[in-house]
Amino acid sequence: MAAPRKCPDELRERAIRMAVDLRRDPATKTGALRGDADQIGINPETLRNWVTQAEVDAGERSGTTSAEQARIDD
Template sequence: MAAPRKYPDELRERAIRLALEARRDPTTRTGALKRIGGQLGINPETLRNWVVQAEIDAGDRPGTSTDDAVRLAELEKEVRELRRANELFSVAA
């Protein structure tokens, strides 16, 4: 089970939007994540991770999207369950 989220989704979305806008403008790019994180009470490294994942999800950066990661986790769980069931069948036979 995942840990509860420390930040509300609305704050997360707003912070990502502000960071992406600030990073597009060369005059505000330097220190944007630290500045925005400080204003919103978010650790800059946490904000950086959110922005990177948002860029991956948008297709602007290579990596595993959130949807793909969820689907992969579901498939891995299914494989574990099937292997366990096969193991039980082979022991019983």
């Protein structure tokens, strides 16, 4: 059984969008996740994991998608 989520889905989605946008801009790429996480009030590693999983789900990175993992967990 998965642990309950501590952040609302809306916050997670907004944080991922902000981080991806910041990483696309070369001027803000370095430290983008840390600054974005601090601004939102979450751990930078949490945001990094969210962004990485979003990239896997979008097919931009190799790995197990959220849908595949949910099917495996069942």
